[in-house]
Amino acid sequence: MMQTSRLSINLATIREQWNLLEAVEACARHGIAAVDPWRDQVAAVGLEESVRALKDNGIKVSGYCRGGMFSTDGQFGWHAAIDDNKRAIDEASALGAECLVLVVGGLPKGSRDINRARHVVADGIAAILPHARANKMPLAIEPLHPMYAADRACVNTLAQALDLCDSLGTGVGVAIDAYHVWWDPELTAQIARAGSAKRILAYHVCDWLIPTRDLLLDRGMMGDGVIDLPHLSSLLDKAGYRGFIEVEIFSVADWWKRPGDEVLRTCIDRFDGAV
Amino acid sequence: MMQTSRLSINLATIREQWNLLEAVEACARHGIAAVDPWRDQVAAVGLEESVRALKDNGIKVSGYCRGGMFSTDGQFGWHAAIDDNKRAIDEASALGAECLVLVVGGLPKGSRDINRARHVVADGIAAILPHARANKMPLAIEPLHPMYAADRACVNTLAQALDLCDSLGTGVGVAIDAYHVWWDPELTAQIARAGSAKRILAYHVCDWLIPTRDLLLDRGMMGDGVIDLPHLSSLLDKAGYRGFIEVEIFSVADWWKRPGDEVLRTCIDRFDGAV
Numbered sequence: 089m090m091q092t093s094r095l096s097i098n099l100a101t102i103r104e105q106w107n108l109l110e111a112v113e114a115c116a117r118h119g120i121a122a123v124d125p126w127r128d129q130v131a132a133v134g135l136e137e138s139v140r141a142l143k144d145n146g147i148k149v150s151g152y153c154r155g156g157m158f159s160t161d162g163q164f165g166w167h168a169a170i171d172d173n174k175r176a177i178d179e180a181s182a183l184g185a186e187c188l189v190l191v192v193g194g195l196p197k198g199s200r201d202i203n204r205a206r207h208v209v210a211d212g213i214a215a216i217l218p219h220a221r222a223n224k225m226p227l228a229i230e231p232l233h234p235m236y237a238a239d240r241a242c243v244n245t246l247a248q249a250l251d252l253c254d255s256l257g258t259g260v261g262v263a264i265d266a267y268h269v270w271w272d273p274e275l276t277a278q279i280a281r282a283g284s285a286k287r288i289l290a291y292h293v294c295d296w297l298i299p300t301r302d303l304l305l306d307r308g309m310m311g312d313g314v315i316d317l318p319h320l321s322s323l324l325d326k327a328g329y330r331g332f333i334e335v336e337i338f339s340v341a342d343w344w345k346r347p348g349d350e351v352l353r354t355c356i357d358r359f360d361g362a363v
Numbered sequence: 364m365m366q367t368s369r370l371s372i373n374l375a376t377i378r379e380q381w382n383l384l385e386a387v388e389a390c391a392r393h394g395i396a397a398v399d400p401w402r403d404q405v406a407a408v409g410l411e412e413s414v415r416a417l418k419d420n421g422i423k424v425s426g427y428c429r430g431g432m433f434s435t436d437g438q439f440g441w442h443a444a445i446d447d448n449k450r451a452i453d454e455a456s457a458l459g460a461e462c463l464v465l466v467v468g469g470l471p472k473g474s475r476d477i478n479r480a481r482h483v484v485a486d487g488i489a490a491i492l493p494h495a496r497a498n499k500m501p502l503a504i505e506p507l508h509p510m511y512a513a514d515r516a517c518v519n520t521l522a523q524a525l526d527l528c529d530s531l532g533t534g535v536g537v538a539i540d541a542y543h544v545w546w547d548p549e550l551t552a553q554i555a556r557a558g559s560a561k562r563i564l565a566y567h568v569c570d571w572l573i574p575t576r577d578l579l580l581d582r583g584m585m586g587d588g589v590i591d592l593p594h595l596s597s598l599l600d601k602a603g604y605r606g607f608i609e610v611e612i613f614s615v616a617d618w619w620k621r622p623g624d625e626v627l628r629t630c631i632d633r634f635d636g637a638v
Contacts, residue, residue, distance in 0.1 A: 200591040202546065235510045237546035238573050238589045248548045271477065271512035273523045298513050303575055314513045316475040 558602025
């Protein structure tokens with residue numbers, strides 16, 4: 089039984105319906121306290137305009153999506169990736185985000201060496217960490233489901249993300265997304281570990297549908313799939329997490345096609361009971 | 364650099380082209396030493412006929428696919444699942460298979476309790492293990508990729524499968540399929556553990572394609588994707604595995620549409636270099 093005051097809307101959830109300004113106004117209209125915008129959404133309307141819209145509507149920013157991609161974007165090179173991540177930190181600061189979410193990147197084009205990609209990612213986060221610390225912007229490493237190991241993120245379990253945090257020190261933590269971690273046999277133990285280490289920076293929810301028709305864009309509304317979200321939320325609660333709970337749904341064939349107001353109403357309705 | 368004498372063809376790879384009898388003859392024609400048939404393929408031509416075809420063509424049976432599904436097939440009930448698995452053990456024995464591969468099952472219909480499903484699976488294997496031991500038929504638990512946790516197998520990492528083996532004792536081991544485990548940050552350590560415990564009963568190969576267009580039926584030919592199979596094979600080798608290496612490719616849009624002889628030739632060509 090989640091209090092709706094903890095609900096945040098990741099703006100990917102309504103990206104096909106509204107631009108950032110419209111989405112922020114809609115969230116305010118529905119009494120939603122926080123959002124998590126994506127960089128392209130901010131870029132489309134401008135950073136200053138985004139900051140103003142959030143402030144005018146009294147909307148908090150539970151996180152900012154996303155930095156990372158240290159190992160994947162080979163065409164721009166390492167230094168370009170580092171510079172781009174520093175700009176993401178600056179934008180997150182301007183927006184007043186609680187953390188910058190990192191989707192760390194998969195295999196470089198043409199590579200089959202996932203161990204090397206993992207080292208590149210660790211080096212990448214280490215390289216931007218001083219800038220993040222100077223800006224007091226926590227970096228939230230998001231372990232992604234193993235089905236994204238090749239093309240999106242080679243950090244694929246909570247244990248692996250926490251090991252990375254341990255090696256990096258202060259200023260980093262994890263974003264725990266139900267979709268990415270629900271299957272993990274070590275989940276209970278690793279959430280407890282994350283809580284003890286004060287590493288939990290964000291909690292994202294959606295649902296795993298049966299069947300899942302697309303690896304990326306067929307995520308479900310909470311309650312429509314097989315993830316035991318109330319149980320997961322109770323684990324986060326036991327681990328001491330009291331922050332926002334972000335709804336993040338990529339759904340090209342369903343929720344992205346519905347009116348934005350219906351999507352937001354459904355998120356609110358499902359939040360109490362299915363989360 | 365794999366010797367082709369270790370190549371086995373999982374008959375799912377050519378299931379759309381040939382029935383079991385035709386497939387066995389084709390493999391013999393190509394000088395392939397072993398196959399792994401599926402139960403429906405055996406049922407379609409009859410068990411005795413299958414045994415005869417294998418014997419007549421001098422083809423070994425590296426494994427038999429598949430037992431399991433303890434938690435998923437709710438409509439038939441627990442006892443039906445146990446009985447069916449015992450029949451699978453009998454068939455595997457008749458075929459002279461080196462092991463019975465277990466795809467253990469996912470969530471029961473309507474359930475969100477993956478922990479309970481995992482207990483059901485452990486109980487299921489324990490229930491058929493005496494029959495397997497009496498028939499000297501090793502049971503190979505196959506951890507499946509986490510993207511199948513909901514609908515096919517709630518055993519999703521090698522560590523989890525080996526923990527299960529530890530709790531069950533003798534007569535069980537693991538089938539290590541490159542497609543299911545390649546992403547695992549613990550892979551090197553867990554393969555070494557499996558080797559030390561003499562638990563490696565089978566090694567399956569195919570490749571992970573970018574993009575992957577279907578969760579189940581878009582697996583790639585070795586060399587066409589991002590899995591570092593020679594490295595994985597070297598880990599198996601270091602762990603002491605000297606058995607067959609099975610090619611298992613589900614590919615509805617590509618390899619299942621090509622002539623069977625072309626598929627087999629390609630498997631052989633790729634085996635030396637890409638595996």
